[in-house]
Amino acid sequence: MSGSSSAFRAVLILGLLFVAMPALGELTPQQKQFLGQIDARLKQAQANLKSAEESAGTADKPATGSRANLALSRSGSALAQIKTVKDALAKLPADDPAVKAIADQAAATEKSLTALEARLTGGAAPMAAPVGAKLDYKQEKVLKDTQYYLAEVQGMAGGLEKLVAEVVAAKDADRLDHRLLGSGMATAEKAVGRKKIMDDYLAQLPKDGAGVAQTADEVAKAMARVDAASKTLAPVHARLMKIVDPASYPTLTADIARMQGLAQMYADPQVFERFPEQAAEIVGQSGAAKEEHARFVKAYDLLVAQGTEHGKRCQGVAAYFAEKYNAFTTAAAAKKAALPAEIKANIDEANKLAETAIAEKKPAFFADGGGVPQRLGWAKSKVVLLSSLDADAGKAADKSLADTQAAMKQKLASLREDIITQNPLPPDRYTAADRQAIVDRAVAAWKQTQPDAVVMMVRIPSDAWSRxxxxxxxxxxxxxxxxxxxxxxxxxxxxDKLAVIRPVNLWIDHVAGDKQTAFPMDDLKAELEPSRYIQVEKVK
Structure with a gap:
């Protein structure tokens, strides 16, 4: 029993002390006070009826699942309150107008509650008139308490049956809300608890007592309905709980991390402009990344449908990837259309600068960092990118660039000595604490290619590692x-007169525990451009 029910029963017992004697004429002040308390109790029942009706929906659109269970719970509470109202009214003069008015309201409220429960539970028939030996007043109270819980369990059974109907009608039971099934199983468990209480109450009553056997039979019928519903709901609930259990997805954390990483790969369309060769690598993974996104969405589809925190995270990660990937592919299409003209422009600029350099004796145009190698470097990076976007167009652009580079070698020959004379030392910007270790690794790496090399100096053009x-x-x-x-x-x-620049690329592999490696760019026998040579006298 609830705290408010217990309090009202205490008031009822105290009320008996002053209403037990016959009342003549107008109600006494004490009886009026008691009637006011009864009226307050009735208003609580009416409020619960209103809440139950709101939860129950309309006859043409009845509530199902948890809302139906909620409506039955509220109507059960209201019926229990009406019971205490009727018990209390029986202690007051029935012919008093005020008492009669409240009694009429209580009867109307009870009728509405009975009709509502009949609609929610499918119209269970009321019990027949009790038969058997007359019970004393204490036994009658125990029987009424049992019937109170019986009404509650019957309501639960009706709600569970409606949930079963919803499960059976579902196109895909694995997409039903696991919370709804969890509520249903909790209701079934609660009904089992109520049965234990009813069994204890019935054990206190004589089996041949009036209404005892009938009540016990109704308890058995109600619990049979609960058990039948549970057998249908339990396996569905078990599957749904497995769906929402993170342990069912052993690769969930790794899959989310990968999808986040892929989203970051495609998050910056400006990579086409700033780092064309890196963009080409990313383009090369586009098809695989799209397939991985599709696999991820399919693998966690049911988890997402359940709306759990893990499901929401999967949904968010997948949506973020799709957003960035779509923007990247849009930019890729635009860049693909623009690249042939850009490559041609870079080659044309390089040829024009080369002609000017030869005509005006400006070898600096051919030096490392000069206009000619700069434009050809741009064109080379863009050819790599175009090849990743359109193999045929890339092949044509690559041939054009190769022809230009071959022609450029002949032009370089006439200015070779002048170019070498003007070549400066490479920049040397790196000053971090590990500089000497880097220098040592670079020298050791080159000496793997040229063991007898005489190293004069090591320059590090960048001021920091690029990750x-x-x-x-x-x-x-x-x-x-x-x-x-x-x-x-x-x-x-x-x-004796010349030194040569031998670039060595150093790497730190963060996945492999920050393993460090170094690899020379050159083959010892490779032909080098004039920009790679420096006069020995400049190496100081």
Missing amino acids: DAMWRLENRTWYLIDRSRLQAQVIVKHD
Whole structure:
């Protein structure tokens, strides 16, 4: 019983002390006070009736699932309150106008509650008139308490049956709200608890007592309905609980991390302008990334449908990837259309600068960082990008660039000595604490190629490591590539007059515990452009 029910019963017992004697004429002040308390109790029941009706919906659109259970719970509370109202009214003069008015209201409220429960539970028939030996007043109270819980369980059974109907009608039961099924199973468990209470009450009553056998039979019928519903709901509930259990997804954390990483790969369309060769690598993974997104969405579809925190996270990660990927592919299409003209413009500019350099004796145009190698470098990066976007167009652009580079070698020959004379030392900007370790690794790496090399100096043009991270699919397995890169330029004596720049790329592999490696760019026998040579006298 609730606290308010217990309090009202205490008031009822106290009220008996002053209403037990016959009342003549107008109600006494004490009886009026008692009637006011009864009226307050009736208003609570009426409020519960209103709430139950709101939860129950309309006859043409009845509530189902948790809302139906809520309506039955509220109507059950209201019926229990009406019972205490009727018990209390029986202690007052029935012919008193005020008492009669409240009694009429109580009867009307009870009628509405009975009709509502009949609609919610499918119209269970009321029990027949009790038969058997007369019970004393204490036994009658125990029987009424049992019937109170019986009404509650019957309401629960009706709600569970409606939930069963919803489950059976569902096109895909695995998409039903796990909370709804959880509420249903909790209701069934609560009904089992109520049965224990009813069994204890019935054990206190004589089996041949009036209404006892009938009540016990109704309890059995109600619990049979609950059990039948539970057998249908339990396996569905178990599947749904498995769906929402993170332990059912052993790769969830790794899958989310990968999808987040892929989203970051495609998050910056400006990479087409700033780092064309890096953009080409990303484009090369586009098809695999799109397939991985589709796999991710399918793998966690049911989890997302349940709206759990993990499901919401999966949904958000997938949506973010789709947003960034779509923006990236839009930018890729635009860049693909623009690249052939851009490459041609870079090649044309390089040829024009070369002609000017030869005509006006300006070897600096051919020097490292000069206009000619700069434009050809731009064109080379863009050819790599175009090849990733359109193989045929990339092949044509690559041939045009190769023809230009071949022609440029002939033009360089006439200015070779002048270019070498003007070549400056590479910049040297790196000053971090690990500089000497970097220098040592770069020298050691080059000496693997040229053991007898005379190293005159090491220059490091960048002031910091450059870090890049991307995901790559190889042999149907995704790998995270997270590396930092720095280039050291080892200046090696070529002869008595010239030194040569030998670039060495150094790497830190963050996935492999920050493993450090170094690889020379050059093959010892490779032909070098004039921009790679420096006069020995400048190496100081």
